[in-house]
Amino acid sequence: MKKILYVFMLLLFAVGLVACSDSDAQGSENVSNETQENDANSKEENRNANASEDDFFILATTTSTQDSGLLDVLVPMFEEETGYQVKTIAVGTGKALDMGKNGEADALLTHAPASEQELVDGGQAINYQLVMHNDFVIVGPKADPLGIKELDSLKDVFTTFASSEEGIFVSRGDDSGTHKMELSLWELAGVEIPTGQTYQETGSGMGDTLKVADQKAGYTMTDRATYLALQSEMDLEIVFEGADELFNIYHVMQVNPELNDKIKAEPAETFVDFMIREDVQEVIREFGKEKYGQPLFFPDAN
């Protein structure tokens, strides 16, 4: 029995040692010396072999850029090219902007121009650049019980949602860019947000919210990119699109390095420049065309 205990403790200890050495190194971002134990890792890590201690930065962004797969294309491209490592934190735009405001992130990629402007005015965000847009669409069950497809104006759509006894509108309810946009549309229509069963807030990302809407046969507002990415899994279809108010505009910006001394200004600036560069804009234009037959984002930087 004693032996077994010893062996067990040794094993645990060994795992601990290997892992400790690794996690220590990760503090300094340069994980490339640790590749011996795992070949699978080596590719990922070698790529950043030349990166030094401070060559990483935190990018706080919205879930739609991650859920649509756009960042899976752009981030590796950027890392390969510059040797910087991007730590992508995909959260709602509200949280992302909050991280920027508090200096917890180094660069932001978000889509709530009005809220972003507050950061720019407040001096917390600098190097504020227009990147791209896509649009929001209203999706709902194929049967369309509220007859939204028949309506011509966004105002009518939201008035119908507000006044009907049946039919569920599923809201993000998470202070994200999409949520902020939705709130502004109720206001635009001049109606109160319904209370009770017809209005349900998920407090989750776009993908999850779409699934809730799908399962409950409800309506929701979504960015086109996320909808297209999930379309094949759901029975929801677009019931309203094309209004000017439904523009979804993405900006990239740096967090002001004066907020605190840990903010990584240089990699963040490089990332902003990268996002608005001609060839990267072209990648954004092409993204998704092959898979969905239409682009998911439209580049806007000159």
Place this chain on the structure above:
Amino acid sequence: MDYIVEGILEAIRLLITGDPEIYQITWLTLKVSGIATLISLLIGVPSGLVLAWVQFPGRKIIMSIVNMAMGFPPVVVGLWVFILLARNGPLGFMELLFTPTAIIIAQAIIASPVIMGLTAAAMMSIDKEMRYQVKALGASKLQGIWLLLKEARFSILAAIIAGFGAVISEVGASMMVGGNIKGYTRVLTTATVMETSKGNTALAIGISVILLTITYLITSGLTALQQRGGQNR
């Protein structure tokens, strides 16, 4: 229905083809949760012993706090570790937020009370007579503790299993303090959440099957150890 079958096939494909990303995520998950359990073991067992055997003022209150902490919701731990480690937080200078180390810290906070509480309970259940007997037989203090630990080994292994199970299956804290960063802090649970919301249900099922499999393999290893000890008695 199709996607369930698809998911299971996906899991098999991931395992056989050795998808490097999945291997990396699995390995990181094992490392992070393994170290967290080890740290919790080092904290939990000695303090559990003290709690069980040493009479000191406030012991009952501490015991009740430990028992409460055994059920700490991971997201609450995640939130507080986030606040502590944030750049503006008291430990911000260490720049640990969104690193694997941050996940280890959060998970160790989750698992330590579990191991501490269960160890204390196990030690208290040992007969007082036996403790006197060990002393009477002339065992030194350390020898005595070792003997009694051996006596309680089943319960302590159960405590380790419970602690490990709590952290490897935990998602809230890992998401908050790790940030689910690709190739760096993405673990099996956070990858499952992300792939689900991305709509890659088959891949999510695949990852979850891998998580279940490794959790089972490890706990069954620990169980075998526990049972084998039983036969040797």
